[in-house]
Amino acid sequence: MKTGWKTESLSEVCSFSSGLWKGKKPPFRTVGVIRNTNFNRDGSLDDSDIAILDVEEAQFAKRSLSFGDIILEKSGGGPKQPVGRVIVFDKQEGDYSFSNFTARIRSNNPQVLNPTYLHRFLYWIYAAGITEGMQSHSTGIRNLDLNAYKNLGLFYPSLKEQERIVAILDESFEAIATAKANTETNVQNAGSLFSDYLQSKFSDVWQKSRLVKLSDLASDITDGDHLPPPKSAKGVPFVTISNINKQSHTIDFSDTFFVSHEYFEKLKPNKKPRKGDLLYTVTGSFGIPVKVEEDFEFCFQRHIGLIRPKPDVSTSWLYYLMLSPQLFQQANERATGTAQRTVSLAVLRDFSVPKLKLSDQQLMASKLDKLKMEAERLEAVFGRKLSSLEALKQSLLHQAFTGKL
Numbered sequence: 145m146k147t148g149w150k151t152e153s154l155s156e157v158c159s160f161s162s163g164l165w166k167g168k169k170p171p172f173r174t175v176g177v178i179r180n181t182n183f184n185r186d187g188s189l190d191d192s193d194i195a196i197l198d199v200e201e202a203q204f205a206k207r208s209l210s211f212g213d214i215i216l217e218k219s220g221g222g223p224k225q226p227v228g229r230v231i232v233f234d235k236q237e238g239d240y241s242f243s244n245f246t247a248r249i250r251s252n253n254p255q256v257l258n259p260t261y262l263h264r265f266l267y268w269i270y271a272a273g274i275t276e277g278m279q280s281h282s283t284g285i286r287n288l289d290l291n292a293y294k295n296l297g298l299f300y301p302s303l304k305e306q307e308r309i310v311a312i313l314d315e316s317f318e319a320i321a322t323a324k325a326n327t328e329t330n331v332q333n334a335g336s337l338f339s340d341y342l343q344s345k346f347s348d349v350w351q352k353s354r355l356v357k358l359s360d361l362a363s364d365i366t367d368g369d370h371l372p373p374p375k376s377a378k379g380v381p382f383v384t385i386s387n388i389n390k391q392s393h394t395i396d397f398s399d400t401f402f403v404s405h406e407y408f409e410k411l412k413p414n415k416k417p418r419k420g421d422l423l424y425t426v427t428g429s430f431g432i433p434v435k436v437e438e439d440f441e442f443c444f445q446r447h448i449g450l451i452r453p454k455p456d457v458s459t460s461w462l463y464y465l466m467l468s469p470q471l472f473q474q475a476n477e478r479a480t481g482t483a484q485r486t487v488s489l490a491v492l493r494d495f496s497v498p499k500l501k502l503s504d505q506q507l508m509a510s511k512l513d514k515l516k517m518e519a520e521r522l523e524a525v526f527g528r529k530l531s532s533l534e535a536l537k538q539s540l541l542h543q544a545f546t547g548k549l
Contacts (some may be wrong), residue, residue: 146547149301154249155294157257160216163244164207167200174198175239178209180217180246183229186321187267189215199241207248209233209240212259214249214266218288227286228275228293230266232259247290257298261306264313265298268541299545309544316540320533327529334522338515339469345508346468346498353498361462364414364452365493367426368444373403380408383444385425393434393467395423397442408443414452417442420459422451424466426487431475433466435459449492461505464512465497 154160164177177195184190209215213233220227230249233240242248249266251257269275278292300306359365373382381400389396408416417423423434427447444450453462465471474495479485500508543549 146301149299149547151297151299153295154298157252157298157300158262158294159250159252160290160294161207161248161250163242163246163248164199164203167203169200169202171201172198173201173204173239175204175208175241177241177243178215178231178233178246179243180220180227180229183215183217183231185229187229187231187263189231189234194240195243204239204241207241209235209242209248210250211236212254214259214263215242216247216249216266216288216293217245218247218290218293219245219285226270226273226276227279227288228270230263230270232263256303257300258303258306258310260310261300262298264310264541265300265545268545269296271538271541299547301547309549312549313540313544317537320537324530324533327526327533331523331526331530334519334526337522338512338519341515342464342467342512343469345512346465346470349498349500349508350470353500355496356499357493358451358495358497359493360499361454361457361497362451362493363454365449365489366414367449367489368446369411369415370446373443374407376402376404376407378402379404381442383442383448385428385445385447388423388425388429388432388434388448390429390432393432395434395442400442403443408441411443414450415443417444417450418452420453422453422459422462422466424449424451424492426489426492428484428486430479430485430487431466431472433463435463449487449489451492456502458502458505458509460509460513461500464509471495471497 174196177197177199178189179193179195182190182192182194211233215231215233217227217229249262251259251262274296275288275293278289279286280289301309375382379402381397382403383395383397383400387396387400388394417436419436419439421436423436423444425432425447426449451462451466453459475487475491478491479487540549
């Protein structure tokens with residue numbers, strides 16, 4: 145640690161207060177309550193859904209928020225989001241408090257410990273993954289060990305040096321945020337490049353080609369077994385709609401359950417996917433096509449349709465056709481149901497589609513393949529840049545709170 149810096153536990157330099165329940169004893173006071181759902185990952189407060197509640201006056205008196213207070217998330221989170229996020233309360237007017245899933249942290253002496261420096265330090269603690277080692281799980285909810293958190297060591301220099309560090313971090317973070325926003329726009333543009341081209345190509349094809357029913361392009365259009373399958377410890381993977389990756393349009397076989405080989409062998413041939421077939425989700429998250437690109441034994445539930453193209457129909461072209469906005473519009477307009485909208489097999493077979501020669505299909509699919517690969521390459525490049533910017537942010541935080549900035 146740098147000469148002249150102090151190290152004290154958070155409990156020595158800060159005061160902690162737990163959040164409130166709504167309460168039942170009058171008199172009441174109407175206040176805005178900050179909940180852990182209002183925590184942005186970057187340490188800022190999301191105003192979009194602050195709860196307006198009538199809370200006990202006595203509870204509010206002990207748990208009111210002042211400008212510059214730090215709110216700590218101590219319960220909530222999830223499998224990919226540990227608790228321990230912190231935000232700075234930035235309201236100068238109005239009555240606000242904080243929920244029982246959170247805690248308030250205040251510097252005991254702002255003339256010694258700058259509240260903004262404290263927040264940036266606590267943000268670093270979370271971003272570095274330190275809080276991940278001090279939490280328990282209860283029915284899917286993560287709970288922060290507040291005693292362990294209070295015992296964390298805080299490293300801090302003189303007030304003037306704290307203010308210098310905060311100024312550097314804020315300026316750097318603003319530049320990083322701008323760079324991330326620009327990069328995220330580039331990621332979106334790369335994705336739009338392909339989707340716009342896809343829409344344009346099929347719009348042209350729709351206008352110039354003879355239209356037929358989808359059933360005219362397929363030797364079979366069916367769906368999965370309607371009966372609940374008998375599960376097995378091993379055997380043949382059984383794919384449900386939750387195993388379909390919406391972004392990559394692939395099947396995730398890592399967490400499917402299995403059915404026995406005996407069950408699989410009794411299925412009709414058109415319910416056993418084979419290389420060259422196309423799967424298409426028809427219930428809930430409908431409209432997602434997936435190419436079957438390998439000869440691999442698996443079966444699937446009734447929420448997924450199977451399209452087996454005729455010999456004069458390219459699977460790749462059919463995939464892009466089913467991915468096109470023109471096809472999704474038909475699916476969206478004709479899906480039925482409310483809780484779970486469904487594209488029936490009758491509707492699927494009746495989709496209006498263009499009919500092209502096989503050579504034209506193959507040429508079109510080849511061009512779309514190349515553009516899709518380029519769009520994915522660009523997305524990967526920009527994704528690596530986003531990771532680099534986040535790594536830079538973590539590096540700056542580490543340098544700041546180890547006296548190297």
